[in-house]
Amino acid sequence: MLAANAIGGIIGDVLAKIISAKSHLELTDVYADTTFLALANIVSIYGIACPLCALVAKLSNVSKYVVKGTISKNQYIRAICIMFPVTVLLANFSNYLAALLSGGEAENSMINTLISGDNILSMIMVSVLAPIFEELIYRKLIIDRTRRYGELTAIIYSALAFGLFHCNIYQFFYAFALGLIFGYVYVRTGNILMTIVMHMIVNSSSAIMAPYLPVVYTYFIYVMIGLGIVSIIYTIIKKDVHLEKAPNEVPHKMLSGAAFKNSGSILFAIVCIYIMAYSLISSTLLG
Template sequence: MNSNKKFFSKIGFNYLIYAICTIIIPLILFYILGNTELTNNYNFKLIISSICNYILPLPILIFLMKKLDSENIEKESLSIKTLLLYFCISYSLMIIGNIIGLAITALIGNAIQSDIANPIQNLINSTDMILNLVIISIIAPIFEEIIFRKLLIDRTIKYGAKISIILSATMFGLMHGNLNQFFYAFLLGGFFAFVYMKTGKLIYTIILHISLNLIGSVLSLFVVESLNAVTQGAYTTFDISIILVYLLFLIIATLIGLYGLIKYKKLDLTKIKAKIELENPLKTAFINPGMICYIGFTLLLIIYSTLLM
């Protein structure tokens, strides 16, 4: 195995260790705490989940990744107009990914004659809105951008922009551990990777990520509540207003985003020059022991989530 394959293999094993930690740490904590009313509470589970997914394993991943050489990405600021355009592109990618995910899970659900649960949506619907706001909409995006953009791209950018984007998108999508989220996480992960490489500033991807999570975890609750009121015939003018404003926002943001995707179908990353040219970049990056183990482990999580939950 050549040095480049070894490099990507180390990355794969590093993220495999991180993924395993996010499963083992909560199991240990819940074993210590025991089966109580508190440990069965969704709000408590969300708090423990955030601690075990981000706060506790991150120092381990940082320690492992610091052993690999990193590159400094040239800094570039975005205008408010461009940032808004990037938000609309991100939103349209989220919609496209959601549609693909829903369609595929529906097909699989019909094939196995069982509904496929959406773990994150169940969690959002069952937990306190303030916790959704703080953990899902703020804490998670910050940590995920550090893990799947900063730590990963700073070390793979020397092989070129394309392989860094594909790697970031794939590993980010797989790490979500369920089929419902994989497709939009893959698309968003790739676009966030592009934004980070273009600007060299993590703050922009964090802003985009937080904005989308706010829509999905907080705004969506108000919309669903208003839709339920309408279907039950107990709605008010406020409920109708929320639904109409959301639909208008959805249409405008999606149309602008699709326009942006068409206009920028060839992403401008000309300033990102590969310092190391690979003859078979995808094969080198993915067909190695570490990455195969990471992909295999996360695919098992997705299969478990899809078929057994």
């Protein structure tokens, strides 16, 4: 995260100056441009952070435990529907919390810019690149290496890392909740394509449908919230969500401390929370 932000920031600054010089634009105008924001994020996150994360995991030489299971079509469709009320509820909670902490001054300007315009590059980033890279890192890479210690801890750990990775108070809570849903589907199936599709559905609805078909998007969200609530109730009644014991699984009391209180996890959390706080304070001052 530190390398991605430092190197990505340097590269972004160089690109901004080149664009400014060639287009005769002010640097502030370049930094506010949707194409530049998308390009800077693609370079720092998917060009630097994700490959570095994969490299570290490869060098760690930790053994992988991959499940080859399945879930029913009914369960999969329910999981897709449940994403929407969870996302809407926690997104509204995040907006309320950010407003409370900033006295109503903060705003999620960068994310709003990326998903509210008609820029093709930002749509590709949000709808295609983010689901592919983030699922490969936070589900396949992490869960494959932690599931053998226990499915519950593996799901929570990957979801928490996924939420913190966004470094944004507006996205942390619903990203964490979505990470739990994606993580459960992955540990039950071992099929990363299923979670990539789920991720694409929820991202594309806001990045493509919202700006191009706002009326359709509004009705779509209402319908999905309704179906999601029904799916939650049906799942509670049916009780078909279950976690399996992994071979030689470490007892939960021993594992939770090892997983969440080690120096790497603590440092990652500190860095992400620092960036989260910095972005909130910056947007408050700008507001």
